[in-house]
Amino acid sequence: MKYFKTCITIIVFLIFLTPTAWSSPYLTPEPPLASQMNWDLSPSGMLRISYDLDFNGKADFHTLRVVVTSFYSDQTVMEIGANFPNLPVFYTPYESQSFYYVATAQPLFYSFDVDEDGTWDIMYKDISKDSVNGNEVFYESPSGMFTNDFNNF
Numbered sequence: 001m002k003y004f005k006t007c008i009t010i011i012v013f014l015i016f017l018t019p020t021a022w023s024s025p026y027l028t029p030e031p032p033l034a035s036q037m038n039w040d041l042s043p044s045g046m047l048r049i050s051y052d053l054d055f056n057g058k059a060d061f062h063t064l065r066v067v068v069t070s071f072y073s074d075q076t077v078m079e080i081g082a083n084f085p086n087l088p089v090f091y092t093p094y095e096s097q098s099f100y101y102v103a104t105a106q107p108l109f110y111s112f113d114v115d116e117d118g119t120w121d122i123m124y125k126d127i128s129k130d131s132v133n134g135n136e137v138f139y140e141s142p143s144g145m146f147t148n149d150f151n152n153f
Contacts, residue, residue: 027110027124028053029132030063039090041067047090047103058116063107066129070101106131109139121145 030051037050037059047067050059068087073080074097081089084102091098106129114121125139126132138146 027132027136028061030107030110031061033088041101046108047101049107056116058113060113060116062111062113062120064109064111065103065107068102068104070099072097072099074098104129110136114145117143119143 030049031053033049035051037052039047039049042048042064045067046064049063049065051061051063052059053061065088068084077089077091077098077100080091080100080102086105088103088105090101090103106126108126108129110124110126110132111120112122113119119142121143122141122145123139124136126136128135
């Protein structure tokens with residue numbers, strides 16, 4: 001019986017040690033683009049896509065993609081998408097034309113707003129733009145919540 005209690009204690013301890021994307025800033029793969037809350041251009045000209053991972057109506061996860069090209073066109077988004085296979089296409093409709101933004105397939109930056117106050121708390125950079133696979137590195141903490149010594153966090 002004592003062995004059983006010890007095993008249960010260790011298992012419970014390990015469960016609480018397991019990081020989750022909803023409670024801490026551990027990097028998580030980008031959700032499907034269809035589940036985005038909104039998108040916008042950042043002041044740097046990169047395309048920012050916001051997600052709500054904990055489903056409370058506030059954005060807490062953001063990705064930044066490099067814009068490959070942008071242009072006006074009277075074609076539909078389906079026609080534009082056929083010209084840029086495997087690249088996401090975002091657009092703003094106007095009266096007779098739309099303005100299109102074609103972005104890279106994978107994000108360059110991943111960002112968390114842990115306390116959901118509108119200021120990003122931690123950013124990761126994926127220079128290879130190959131999705132989340134372990135080669136992403138801590139980039140900065142715009143809010144100052146985390147230090148540059150994040151690896152010892």
